């Protein structure tokens with residue numbers, strides 16, 4: 365496979381992992397947000413040549429563990445965060461990454477941290493529509509709740525392209 369093929373295409377078209385969504389293809393909308401070695405990336409902008417043997421790629425499909433949903437997924441349900449199925453996987457993966465980063469820094473999550481999640485709503489129900497504000501608040505509450513949950517290893521891997 366040519367090294368400049370983007371990871372998102374390998375995930376979706378080669379491996380059939382469709383949780384990460386294609387929105388813009390240029391690292392703007394964040395609908396494709398997934399993790400490489402536990403850190404959020406936009407796979408639409410990651411050439412497979414940048415992956416190394418042993419790199420662990422996790423998509424929304426790999427977030428839940430054998431013991432059930434990831435705490436962020438559960439919080440999303442508990443707080444009825446009404447993101448649509450298109451942007452929701454990327455939103456959740458971005459929120460998990462944020463909670464991990466803040467925990468690693470040993471501090472509490474702030475409004476600025478939460479506002480730093482730049483995932484874009486393409487369907488129009490997110491701000492400035494009032495219902496979008498409600499979704500945003502609920503997503504923030506979910507992230508805060510999860511930041512107080514003891515961390516758990518994310519065991520699953522969706523695929524390791526490039527090997």
Ligand code: FES
Nearest residue numbers: 387388389394408
């Ligand atoms: S499709 Fe990856 S950031 Fe938009």
Ligand code: FES
Nearest residue numbers: 448451485486487
């Ligand atoms: S694109 Fe998902 S709520 Fe708008």
